[in-house]
Amino acid sequence: MGDNSLVLGHRVSEWCGVAPVLEEDIALANTALDLIGQTQLWLGLAAECEDKGRDADALAFRRDVWDFRNLLLVEQPNRDFGHTMMRQFLFDAWHSLVLAALKSSDDPEIAAIAEKSLKEVTYHLERSSDTVIALGDGTEESHMRMQAGLDRLWPYVGEMFLTDEHDLIDVAALRPAFAALTNNVLGTATLAIPTDNFTHKGGKTGAQHTEHLGHMIATMQFLPRAYPDAKW
């Protein structure tokens, strides 16, 4: 959970200052900050459980690419704004369902982080759904770009529902709810959901990230690695 929010948070922050309009620029920065805030909580908890003297910063900035356990979807590059919002929508839809399930975790800390995060993610989902619908059912150009984004990203959706022995919840069981949500929004957006269910995998297990993650991490980690323990 922490790696997902860290990687997507950084990706979304790449729009800061260059988004198509001021209002979207601020909204995206807010989303990025929400995700980085959630990262602090998840990685903070992970570091505490690990009990090896590392903190959230150490986990974020001093692990190399093969140690990341994020979904392949979130490390995909921003490309155009439509592509970014499609990625956001697909992740938000999954994220909201997972957090809702984790809210009933027996672990009070996990339940508390999930509850706090879900409030933010509910808004993220509302915003990304609206944007996907507005652009999908917008102009010929915006429709074409949203469809291209969906076609490119769809092969990364399946990985979100692969359950492994580390999962606290059965993520595979969330697929019907995800399908209902995405069918509704993508249908309203007049977009065609790809029928091929091939899925890339290897991000969540760390076995095989796409080549994009290493470049992103190099940028993200440069400062703390060049100036270790710097304070400002």
Add this chain to the structure above:
Amino acid sequence: MSTNDWPLWEIFIRGAHGLSHRHVGSLHAPDAEMAIKNARDVYTRRKEGVSIWAIESSAIAASSPEDKGSLYDPADNKVYRHPTFFDIPDEVGAM
């Protein structure tokens, strides 16, 4: 895409302890719903508000600055119009 394609909206926010909505600024948005969402992101990032109004700027009728003299100056020497001669009991609270 440019914000020039989108209408301008005036944003009013009622703060947690405020009694009425106050004008906080303006922004561009394609429709009323997005104007509220954009206002949420632009103007309530620091928990400034509990309620947002968005009004399309073109719907606002405004007085002309040139009429300043005739509109406001006559009130200059009418001090009796200010209710400063009353003692307001504390129980009344904010007015």
